[in-house]
Amino acid sequence: MSKTSNTGKMEKDYDCILNLDFDRRNQIPFTTADDFIFTDNRKSELLDGVWGFTPDVFQTVTRKQLFSASNRDEQHRYVPMDMDFSEMEKVQVPGCWNCIRDQYWYYEGDAVYSRTFLYKSEKAQERVFLRIGAANYECRVWLNGKLIARHQGGFTPFYAELDAIRLIHKNHLVITVNNRREREQIPSMNYDWFNYGGITRSLELFRVPQIFIKDFSCHLIPDSDFEKIEMKVCLSTAIAGQNCQFSIPELGIDELAVTTENGEATVSVPAHPELWSPETPRLYNISVSSGEDFVEDQVGFREIKIQGKKILLNGKEIFLKGVCCHEESKNGGRTLSDEERMEIINTAKEMGCNALRLAHYPHSERMSRLADQHGMLLWEEIPVYWAIDFMNETTFADAQNQMRELIKRDKNRASVIIWSVGNENPDTEARLSFMKCLAETCKADDPARPVSAACLVDVDTMSVKDRLAEFIDIVSFNQYYGWYYRDYEGVSEILKNSTINKPLVITETGAGAKTGHHGGTEELFTEEHQDKVYQKQIEYTTGKLQGFFPWILFDFISPIRKHPMQGGKNSKGLVDMDKKTKKKAFYTMQNYYEKR
Numbered sequence: 001m002s003k004t005s006n007t008g009k010m011e012k013d014y015d016c017i018l019n020l021d022f023d024r025r026n027q028i029p030f031t032t033a034d035d036f037i038f039t040d041n042r043k044s045e046l047l048d049g050v051w052g053f054t055p056d057v058f059q060t061v062t063r064k065q066l067f068s069a070s071n072r073d074e075q076h077r078y079v080p081m082d083m084d085f086s087e088m089e090k091v092q093v094p095g096c097w098n099c100i101r102d103q104y105w106y107y108e109g110d111a112v113y114s115r116t117f118l119y120k121s122e123k124a125q126e127r128v129f130l131r132i133g134a135a136n137y138e139c140r141v142w143l144n145g146k147l148i149a150r151h152q153g154g155f156t157p158f159y160a161e162l163d164a165i166r167l168i169h170k171n172h173l174v175i176t177v178n179n180r181r182e183r184e185q186i187p188s189m190n191y192d193w194f195n196y197g198g199i200t201r202s203l204e205l206f207r208v209p210q211i212f213i214k215d216f217s218c219h220l221i222p223d224s225d226f227e228k229i230e231m232k233v234c235l236s237t238a239i240a241g242q243n244c245q246f247s248i249p250e251l252g253i254d255e256l257a258v259t260t261e262n263g264e265a266t267v268s269v270p271a272h273p274e275l276w277s278p279e280t281p282r283l284y285n286i287s288v289s290s291g292e293d294f295v296e297d298q299v300g301f302r303e304i305k306i307q308g309k310k311i312l313l314n315g316k317e318i319f320l321k322g323v324c325c326h327e328e329s330k331n332g333g334r335t336l337s338d339e340e341r342m343e344i345i346n347t348a349k350e351m352g353c354n355a356l357r358l359a360h361y362p363h364s365e366r367m368s369r370l371a372d373q374h375g376m377l378l379w380e381e382i383p384v385y386w387a388i389d390f391m392n393e394t395t396f397a398d399a400q401n402q403m404r405e406l407i408k409r410d411k412n413r414a415s416v417i418i419w420s421v422g423n424e425n426p427d428t429e430a431r432l433s434f435m436k437c438l439a440e441t442c443k444a445d446d447p448a449r450p451v452s453a454a455c456l457v458d459v460d461t462m463s464v465k466d467r468l469a470e471f472i473d474i475v476s477f478n479q480y481y482g483w484y485y486r487d488y489e490g491v492s493e494i495l496k497n498s499t500i501n502k503p504l505v506i507t508e509t510g511a512g513a514k515t516g517h518h519g520g521t522e523e524l525f526t527e528e529h530q531d532k533v534y535q536k537q538i539e540y541t542t543g544k545l546q547g548f549f550p551w552i553l554f555d556f557i558s559p560i561r562k563h564p565m566q567g568g569k570n571s572k573g574l575v576d577m578d579k580k581t582k583k584k585a586f587y588t589m590q591n592y593y594e595k596r
């Protein structure tokens with residue numbers, strides 16, 4: 001075939017198919033937590049709704065740069081194109097492509113989303129940012145043919161500035177998402193939940209002034225006898241001398257502070273707020289204005305503190321009456337409505353819980369908002385789960401960034417009391433240094449919240465002796481005595497042998513049970529056996545822990561669960577996947593929590 005062409009187009013086509021490294025031109029540095037913008041409560045323009053969509057198994061769109069190609073040659077004649085954006089399949093965003101049609105169920109790879117939107121500037125010199133709530137796993141954004149953002153990590157939000165020079169009246173957004181499981185990712189190749197792909201949370205546009213409030217935090221100062229509040233802003237530009245007015249009308253607070261040369265302003269003010277707790281989830285309206293910008297939030301004030309083996313909430317010892325949950329809709333999919341989130345909170349409350357472990361990745365920020373409003377303590381974590389490429393520096397950077405994005409997102413939520421840096425990772429040198437650094441990152445970005453990790457038990461010594469315990473505030477462990485190990489007493493032995501002078505929590509225990517399957521208490525997958533496991537766990541652990549989190553509230557989809565009794569689901573739920581039918585053990589847990 002000839003490479004001659006007077007348009008140069010032919011060369012480009014050849015380049016696309018003959019160049020193994022075609023993807024290099026589609027790589028810009030990843031957007032990170034440093035690019036995070038405080039957008040809570042800001043007015044936004046939703047870009048949710050109908051988008052064009054196609055799986056792109058061979059990465060044709062990026063390979064051929066189709067998002068910027070014209071379907072005309074230089075003489076304005078039509079040339080054949082492999083993709084016509086106006087003819088794409090129409091799908092709802094946010095959503096998971098796996099749930100669109102059966103053929104997409106197990107699809108892991110690249111997919112393309114496309115839509116247009118109209119833009120008209122509202123104020124001179126305004127800046128426009130696109131926020132993507134979450135896209136699993138690697139996501140790239142093209143605005144009118146130009147690559148403007150690239151992000152990795154499937155569960156945290158990121159921002160892309162839509163450059164004024166690029167923005168026209170009718171704009172074209174092309175977003176590619178790739179959910180292929182890769183060795184070096186967080187999580188890596190193997191995990192016990194479904195790998196949903198797509199833009200799973202909302203897309204929004206925000207307009208802000210040239211210099212805007214980039215970050216805002218507000219909390220009760222630890223050890224201040226609950227009488228001092230700190231508020232802080234960071235402007236988008238490092239300028240000194242800019243006034244920032246902080247106000248909490250219900251507490252009579254109206255304070256002026258001036259930015260220092262790094263563009264930050266902080267105030268610490270005496271206050272007597274009614275303290276936030278699960279029983280009294282009191283929130284205060286807070287606002288800050290600076291220059292042309294204004295932000296507000298609803299924040300609860302509470303203190304979470306570790307004292308020896310105790311966890312103190314507002315100075316009083318608490319026991320975490322918890323349960324774990326995944327973020328999965330009834331019809332499958334990682335995209336939930338607020339009603340579905342409330343279903344999780346309400347079912348946990350019905351069981352008597354005061355705490356939820358949001359496993360095993362950051363759930364939507366709507367969950368922590370609702371937990372703030374309805375009084376539920378939260379354990380939040382990133383998917384440093386099972387085997388991870390702990391020696392790999394870029395893997396660490398990814399994990400650290402996911403942690404930092406989560407902290408930036410949820411730092412003002414009173415409900416969030418624990419950051420967790422991982423789940424069931426083997427105690428090796430590489431893993432220790434990786435996770436120790438993650439714990440340090442949490443402390444650097446948020447000194448006031450305890451850090452934890454769900455550790456493995458050392459089955460040789462039957463104890464929790466993970467070296468990471470030294471670097472975290474709350475030590476927790478997962479164990480399945482009565483299930484993976486059929487003797488029930490193991491947990492008792494572990495507790496006897498574990499001598500850690502820090503709060504000790506069980507972050508997982510349980511047993512599989514097929515809803516409605518009944519039989520003897522030693523018959524696997526029956527509700528009776530699951531119930532017995534819980535009765536024994538309660539018997540052996542009562543009075544020896546600072547928290548207990550059954551695994552798990554609802555059954556969930558898991559491709560690794562192939563037993564006919566499981567049918568592609570992890571059936572350890574205390575409630576069926578229909579989110580209604582309760583198994584026997586639910587009531588055992590309810591009875592236990594009622595008495596605590």
Ligand code: GCB
Nearest residue numbers: 192423424478508551570572
């Ligand atoms: C675990 C994991 C959790 C699994 C669970 C199980 O230890 O942390 O993600 O789903 O066990 O069911 O085996």
